[in-house]
Amino acid sequence: MCQSCATSAIPAPLPADASGPFRGLSRRGLLAGVGLGALAVHLPTGSATAAETEAEAAAAVAAAAAAAAKNGAWACPALGRFPAGGHYGAPRGGASHAGQDVSNSTGTAVHAAAAGTVVRRSWGGGLPGRTGNALVIAHGGGQYTYYGHLSAYRVGLNAKVKAGQRIADMGATGNVTGPHLHFETHTGRLGTTVNPVSFLAARGVDLAGGWSRIDPGASGATVVVIQHLMNQRGYGLAVDGAYGSVSADAVKRFQRSKGLTADGQVGPATWPKLVYTLRQGADGSHVRALQAALNKRSAGLAVDGGFGSATRSAVRAYQSVNRLVVDGEAGPVTWRALTG
Numbered sequence: 001m002c003q004s005c006a007t008s009a010i011p012a013p014l015p016a017d018a019s020g021p022f023r024g025l026s027r028r029g030l031l032a033g034v035g036l037g038a039l040a041v042h043l044p045t046g047s048a049t050a051a052e053t054e055a056e057a058a059a060a061v062a063a064a065a066a067a068a069a070k071n072g073a074w075a076c077p078a079l080g081r082f083p084a085g086g087h088y089g090a091p092r093g094g095a096s097h098a099g100q101d102v103s104n105s106t107g108t109a110v111h112a113a114a115a116g117t118v119v120r121r122s123w124g125g126g127l128p129g130r131t132g133n134a135l136v137i138a139h140g141g142g143q144y145t146y147y148g149h150l151s152a153y154r155v156g157l158n159a160k161v162k163a164g165q166r167i168a169d170m171g172a173t174g175n176v177t178g179p180h181l182h183f184e185t186h187t188g189r190l191g192t193t194v195n196p197v198s199f200l201a202a203r204g205v206d207l208a209g210g211w212s213r214i215d216p217g218a219s220g221a222t223v224v225v226i227q228h229l230m231n232q233r234g235y236g237l238a239v240d241g242a243y244g245s246v247s248a249d250a251v252k253r254f255q256r257s258k259g260l261t262a263d264g265q266v267g268p269a270t271w272p273k274l275v276y277t278l279r280q281g282a283d284g285s286h287v288r289a290l291q292a293a294l295n296k297r298s299a300g301l302a303v304d305g306g307f308g309s310a311t312r313s314a315v316r317a318y319q320s321v322n323r324l325v326v327d328g329e330a331g332p333v334t335w336r337a338l339t340g
Contacts, residue, residue: 002175005098005148005182006129065181065302070204070265072218075296076340077113077147077165078181079209079322080104086180088195095129099146099184100207106151106168106179108252110159111297112137113145113183119190121157124148132174132182135167136190144190148182149174164296166321169334183207189203198335204267205340212340213267216248221296222339223247228268228289229274230254239288257266275335280328282307290330293338294318318333 059103079102086101086210120126120136125146127136132149139145151171161167172179185199186192204213214222223243230237235250252262258273266274276286281305291303291311299314312328319326321336330338 001151002092002097002099002101002180002182005092022321035108069202070213070215070218072214072220073163074114074200074203074205075111076205076207076209076212076337077145077183078102078104078108078110079337080108080170080171080180081322082208083178083180088193088197092129098129098193099182101182102207103178103180104169104170104323106169106171107321108146108179108181108323109166109297109318110168110170110181112152112163112165112167113185113205113240114139114143114163116140116145118155118157118159118161118162120165121153121155126264130174130182132176133168133171137167138190142188144186145236146182146184148184149176149180151179156328162221162296164298166298169321195206209337209340211268211271211336213265214243216243216245216264218243221292223337224237224292225289225296226251226274228285228292229276232276232289233274235272271335271339272332275332276330277332278307278330280307280309280312287311290315290335290338293335297338 011198081103083101083103086097088097088100090097116137116139116261118135119138120134123133124130125134125136125148130148134146134150135153137145147168150168150173152169154169155161155167160205169182170179184193184194185196187194200207204215212222214226219242220240224239226239226243227237227239227247230250233254237247237250238338246326248264251266252264255262255270260269260273278287278290286304287307288305291301294314295301295303299318301311301314306327315330315334316326316328319334324334
């Protein structure tokens with residue numbers, strides 16, 4: 001784990017995501033329903049204090065923002081385990097650990113957590129208390145992610161990257177006890193860190209490597225994967241990457257058919273029922289889903305629905321660089337990693 005990677009800054013509360021669905025809206029604007037449609041805030045009456053009213057209103061805003069944030073824009077940056085003492089806020093001398101460590105072997109793939117621009121590519125990322133090769137990606141709206149102790153860079157300074165794109169390799173450069181990714185999330189400005197585990201969880205990503213959570217209203221490559229998988233089951237959706245009412249209604253019907261809660265969220269309960277175990281020779285929309293998921297992780301495949309040698313090679317390559325069992329078969333473990 002990191003021996004340094006500390007910050008003396010006081011962790012700040014998460015502000016409204018200026019690059020997300022509520023960008024530019026204040027708490028007052030949210031409570032007034034601006035941009036939210038029918039957000040209902042049930043304010044206490046009678047003897048409630050102003051503090052109680054404010055607390056309940058803040059909780060309602062936070063709940064609405066958290067639900068809307070699971071929009072498919074974020075991805076797990078690396079697979080591995082959380083080492084003891086590598087958590088956010090762990091003591092580091094007179095300061096505290098600024099991120100979450102994810103341990104795996106040198107060369108394990110590191111992926112962009114969201115779309116953005118590489119603004120730092122240097123030792124320690126130019127931030128105090130950090131060591132080792134590092135990247136910083138700006139995501140807009142005052143949000144940044146930091147990737148430290150890298151063994152290799154796979155993108156250049158000022159590069160535009162997509163969520164899930166491979167950007168680097170895990171390593172042990174700098175002051176460390178072993179190879180790992182030191183991952184940080186910054187909000188408001190670069191240098192103001194928040195807990196990466198809870199930050200990503202609020203956006204539908206399990207940094208520990210679990211299934212993602214995708215809510216209605218989401219968009220992007222993971223929604224394309226969902227739509228292809230649904231079409232393999234006969235739902236006839238337009239594959240447009242927009243998780244609108246038609247796709248959400250179809251998912252709810254699928255969930256009911258499987259005895260699941262019909263909430264439209266594609267998460268840990270729904271994904272295992274939705275994916276297929278695929279191997280070379282398969283053909284169909286489920287293979288298109290696999291190819292789209294691999295392309296989100298930089299595979300560069302033709303999405304043709306045929307599980308031929310190129311797709312098998314891409315599955316094996318993904319499994320290898322993410323330290324999964326390399327068998328060329330897309331089973332639940334591989335799907336969970338790809339869609340996380």
